[in-house]
Each structure stands twice: as structure tokens, then as C-alpha cells.
Amino acid sequence: MGTYVVIGIVPLLLIASTILHSVQDYFIEERKKELLSQANVISGQITSYDYMADKEIRDTLEETMLEMSQRHEFRVLVLDSSCFVVYDTGYSDVGKTVLIPEVIEALENKDISRVQENGMVYAAVSIYGSNNTRVGVVLVSDDLQDISDTVSNIAKKGNLILAGLAIIVIIVMVIISQIFTEPIKKMIKVIQKMSEGYFEQRIQVRSQIHNEVVDLALACNQMADQLEKVESTRQQFVSNVSHELKTPLSSIKVLSESILLQEGVPQEMYVEFLHDINSEVDRMAAIINDLLTLVKLDQKEIPLNFKETDLSEMTEGIIKRLLPLAQAKNIQINYDKTKEVSAMVDEMKLTLAVANLVDNAIKYTPENGKVQVNLDGDHQNAFISVSDTGIGIPDDEVGRIFERFYRVDKTRDRETGGTGLGLSITHSTIMMHNGSIKVHSKDDEGTTILVRIPLRQNI
Template sequence: MIINIYVYRTIKEDYLRDKEMNLLTQANMIATRTTEAIYESNHQFDQFALKEMMQSFDAQIQGRILIADENRIIVYDSFHEFNNKKLEHPNIIRSIKGETVVREYHSEQYGRTMYTSVPITRQSHVVGVVFLSVSLEHVYDRIANVSNRLIVMSFLGLGMITVISILFANLITKPIKRLTETMQKTAQGKFGGRIPIKGNDEISQLGVAYNLMSTKLSQIDKQRRDFVANVSHELKTPLTSMKLLSESLLMQEGGDIAIYREFLSDIDTEIDRLNKIIESLLMLVDLNEDKLTIEYEITYVNYLVEKVTQSIKPLAEQKKIKIIINQWHKIQIYLDQGKIHQALTNIIYNAVKYTEDGGKVVITLYREGNRAIIKIADNGIGISEEELPYIFERFYRVDSARSRKTGGSGLGLSISEQIIHLHQGTIEVESKEHKGTTVYVKLPIDLKTGL
């Protein structure tokens, strides 16, 4: 509406300005022509010549033409009402003094009218006045028509804007409402909800981000449930064994001491197994919550590999597995000896455990660029291509029956991977079923320790 008012006022001013300029032009033309009808001797008008002259202007003006002499006596009136009469009109009085006057008036008889008066000069002397009176009603009618059209167009535009706003509001709020409902379900623990994506606007991008988050939450929730189930199973297995063994002992009446020792030895083994699982779980919690402190110190990696190998030799000798160490380079780097020792122990232990009796494990230490490489290769049972991507997941075991038989919990490789990542290193695995597995542990030589 404010725009309409501004447009209306602008159009009105333009129309009136054009009318004013047009009347001034015509009045000046008449003033110039009327000088031809003035006697040079007494500056009086030749009324006959003036009448003949004005006939051509009457049709053009579409209003009233008055010619007054210097005494304000009307010498020509196109309406023949004031001929030879003195007219005391303010415009005429001012123009006799040499002014050009344009004024708009309103009267009950003629309505809105524009009066224009210009002086008639001859030899720099005012000898009369041209006075034009033109109705403005047709101008205001035209302005009113334009105003009415503007109002109609404004209402039509407002209606269209309202409809378009409602449509756009629905387009915007509908996906937001759907997103809100899905998020509320997620907040209630109902993971996996997805939002249909249409277009590529900001809402769609938000939907894509939410779907990715929802998928990740579903995976995390599944991992959590699997983790709880696996932990429960892993803890239950040794506890069940200990309960059965202890019940068997309780039922013995004066049994052989050798049987008691055997049962107590089995209970002790299960306790050790249970303790290892709990220690591994606690380490995983520390790794996940970034609570694990890395104590860097300069370490001779060759010696560390030999030390790990010595700790696993009893199992290798028991299975008649040969462990070969190739040291191509002498390497000293900053690392946490205890944690890297644990990571390497888990990896080499698995290599020995899953290699058939009489096999071999080859450990090679060398430099490659700015990295120290520890390569552990065995000729054991290997891992299938389908199972290879999952070996670093918690509790994942390629051969569950064999793992449980040998005391595996499925946590060793997961812990090793995270320890190596904490050292800004990587671990890579290559394997072929029934042919063997090769693990590459790559540690940076110029490790940024912050020391």
C-alpha cells in the first residue's frame, strides 16, 4: 500500500507538471501572437484582429482564454462573459507586474481548475496579460483510473504472493516437519530412520547429513548390542567352566589329590583367561575415551622385536614353528615401548597360533622412506577375502571354534590397530586362504611426539 501511495503521488505530480508546462507554452505562444494586435501609438488592442487571431487557439486550449490590457480590462473572453469588464483576479494583478503565475483552484461550479497567466510585453513594457483557465477534472479522472488499477493490481499481487508464500511455506516446512519427526524417533532410540531426499537445497543437504548420521548411529547401536552380547558370552564362558569345575570338586568325596590339582589348575587357567578379557576391555575403554597416555622414549626397535619374539617362543617351540628374524636396518625411534610391545605381541602371537604345526613365521625389520616397517609373514591357514575387512573389529574371529579353543577373545587385533594409530602409524594386512597372512606395521621415524 505504501508503494501504491508513492506511485499515485508520482503519477499525479507528473500529470500536473505536464499540464502546467503545456499551458505555459500555449500561454506564451498566445502572448507573443497578441503583440501583433496592439496599436503602436497607444498600446491598445485591436479587438477585431485579436478575435480573428484567437479563433485558432480556442480549439487547441480546450478551456477559457482571457486577454486583459494593462488596466486589467478584458479585451477578449472566449466565453464572452467579461468582455470590456475590469477583472480583479490575483493572477492577473501579479502578471501585470511581470510575473508568470500558475495556480490550481477548486470551485463548486467548475471543479478543479488550473489558472495560468503570463504578461504580454512590448518593448520591455507590460501591455497586457494572457489568462488561461483549463479544467483538471479529466486529468484527475485519468489519475483515479490509474490509482484504481494500481489497487486492483496490488490486491491481485497480494493474493498471488499469499498463495505462493503458502506453497513455499509448505514446501519448506513439510521436509522440516518430516525431519523433526524422524529426529524425535531417533531421540527415542529408534535408529535407522531415513528421510527421502528431493532436490539439492539446504534442507536436502541437511537431510543427507541426517541420513548419514542415522546410518552411523544404527551401526554404532548394532556394534554396542553386539559388543554387549560378545562381552557377556566371553565372560560367561570361563565363569561357566569354573562353576562346573568347582561343582565337580564339591561333589567329590575323598577324591584323589591329583584330580583336585587338575581341576584347580583348570580353574586357574580360566581365571587367567577372564582376567585377560577384562584387561583388554579396560584398555579398549581407555582407547575410545582418549584416556590412554603414550609415554614416548627413544627405542631400539630391533631389540624390541627380539624381545617380543622371545616371549612367544615357548608357543612356537610347542608347535614346532620356526620364527625367523631378518633385520635389514638398525632403527631407533620415539615410541611407547610397553604399548608397541603389546601390539606386536598380539600380531606375532596370532601368526604363531594360526600357523599349522611345523610351519614358519618370518619377521622382517627395515626402513622405507621416513617409516620403519615391521613385516610379519606366516604360512598359516590364512584369511578369506570376504572376512579380511572385518579382522580389526572387536570380538571378530575368523575361526570362532579354533579361537575359543586357543583362548582367543577377538580383541587383540583391535587393540593393536588403535595403539599403532596412536603412534601415527598404520597396519595393513594381506592374506590368502590356506596360504598364509602378511601384516605390515608402519611407524613414522620422525614421529611428532610433542616432547
């Protein structure tokens, strides 16, 4: 508020001071011109009547000069060429010698009007005699007290106006500061609550005017939404990890107890149970390995080894490795490439990411279905799309398929195998390549996943 008040009042003070000085300078300049004009009139009369030489005419001219002096309230001195005072309307300097710069300059044929340090104004004009010679000087003097009084009166009235304006400015600035600071104080309280873990806090936006404060409040609410979503995802993730690890642990416990509690168990049953236990341990190890991979990807602990890679050759290699899985379900894999595409990528990690997409397409496509893989590119990006004729994804679940352990078909999670982390790893890998991944799907009609990868990376 103090800043607003200073910004509002200081310019007014500067403007008022500038105007006041301008008015004062204007009055002084006008006074100087007036005195110089009167001095010229007197000098003209003295020259016309040959005042300096004809003593008989002096009385008449002196009466005229005294009248002018009294009427205009200034003082007139007439000096000869020796700076000797011949006449003074104040009568005090007659017979004295006056050597001041203005008189000297006038004798040098330079009319001058100047303000003195003591607040007086001197106007000096030379007097011409016969043969156009300078025979003396008319010196007119006046003080500036009336101008000072006038400017002081203007200043007093101006100060009253400024005081009124200052009060108005302060009131307006107080209101403005309240308008801006109160919402910010509320935002600070909400943010402090969120920092304590209360992510359900929201800032109430009631303003009908869309301004920066409203934008800030909306941004804080969006941040709160994201934090609440992250917290919910974290809790769900912990729950999913617990569930995914609990299932194989429960199986191992049941199998081991069956062996321990039964007597005379045939060796074949021992071997079968141990095989089952080993399978569950392998499943747990796969889950933990995938979790560690995701953590390293999130924390960018896994460096990317970018190099120029032929994406056409990479995609063909992926399809060849997964072709047996497709043939086991009598699924046809078609691969089309619009043109040869090369890009700066980490070949191993991108291969795993794309392989996850093709593997999922095969897993979730019924027998005798089709999987289509396309490769295309432009001058900036490469595009890899994987389409299937599988079970599809409901509209309300499309945005969640990259969540960790999230499965669209909960009833088939054991049949399809995997850890439920493949798409999460794929998503993180694509993001680390500064790319994007989009999903288009309809329930029971199939799914298309489009991956965009920049051809060049800022390494």
C-alpha cells in the same frame, strides 16, 4: 507458507506502486511542460502585437486566448509588471493583484512551472516590451483532476491484475509449501520413532528430482543405518562380553566343584586345579582391563602425551621384544625402513598399538612363515605396514576385524590366546592420533595392515 506468500506478493505490490507513481509523475511533468509551452505561445503573441501598450489589438488577442483556454481547458491570466491582473479568461480576478511565487519569479526572467499543494499547476512566463523590458507575466493554471482520474483507472486495473497474480502466487506457494513440508513432516515422524528406539524406521524416497529434501531424507536413512549398526554392534558386544567372561567362570566353577566334591584329593591335584583357576582369573582380569582401556579410549579419558618420537627406533624395539615369539615358530621377521621418520605421538600407546599388529601377524602365521614390517614417510605422514604369510582374512570379514571380541578363526581363539580386544584398542589408539588404518588381505594368502600417522598434531 505465509513467508512464501509474503515473499511472492510484497515485491509485486512494491513494483506496482513504483510503476504507478512513475506514471503519475510522468503525466504531471508532461502537463507542466504543456502549460509552460502554451504560456510561451501566448507571451509571444502578446509581445508581437504589443498587447500591453496597444489597446485596440486587445480584443482580438483576448478572443484568441479565450479560445485556447476553452480548447485546452486551462485558465489564462495576463498581469502587468505590478502584478495587476489585466485579463482573466475566468473573468473573476480582473483588477486584482496576484502576488504568488511563480509570478515573482517570472518577472525576474525565470520561466517556471510548478505543482501547488491544492493540486493546481501554475506556469508563468514573462512578457517583454520595447527595449527588451519585462512588462508583465502570462500565468496559465490548470488542475490535475484528469490525471488523478487516469491514474485511478490504471490503479484499479492494476489492482485487479495484482489480485489475480496474488491468487496465482498463493496457489503456487501452497503447492510448493506442501511439496517441501510434507516430506519434512514424514522425516520428523521417522526421527521421532528412531528416538524411541525403533532404528528399523526408514524414510521412503520416491522423488525423481534430486534436491535438498531428498538429500536430507537420504542422510536420515544413512543415520538410521548407522544407528541400527551401532545398536547391533552393542548387542553383539554385550553377548561377546557375556560369552568371554562366562567361559573362564564356567572353568573356575568346574575346577572348584571338582575339588569340593572329591574326598581325599592328592595335594598335587589341588595345586594343579588352583593353578588352572588362577590362569582363568588372570584371563578374566585381562579381559576386564582391556574393556576398561577401550571405554577410557572411547570417552577420551586417557590423555595422550604427545612428544617427538623416533619411529624407527620405536619399531626396532617392538621387533626385538617380539622376536622370541617368532623364533619359537621359526618365523622370519624382516624390517625395512625407507628413511628415518620422527613424529609427534604418544610413544607408549602407539608402541602398544603397533606391537598388537606385529603380535597378531606372528600368531596367525604358520610355522616357517614370514612377517614383514616397513616404515616410510612423506612431508605430512608416517606409514607403518605389517604384512604376514598367515591364514588371511575372508573378504566378507575384513571390515569387522576391529570389532570387539571379533575373531576370524573361531576355532583357534583359545590356541592363539588374547582377549579379542587387541585390534579394537589398536584402532582406537590410531584414531586418537588422527591417523587411519587399512587392511588388505586374501584368505590363505596373508594380510597387510597399513597405519598412517600425521607427523604433526594439533595439540
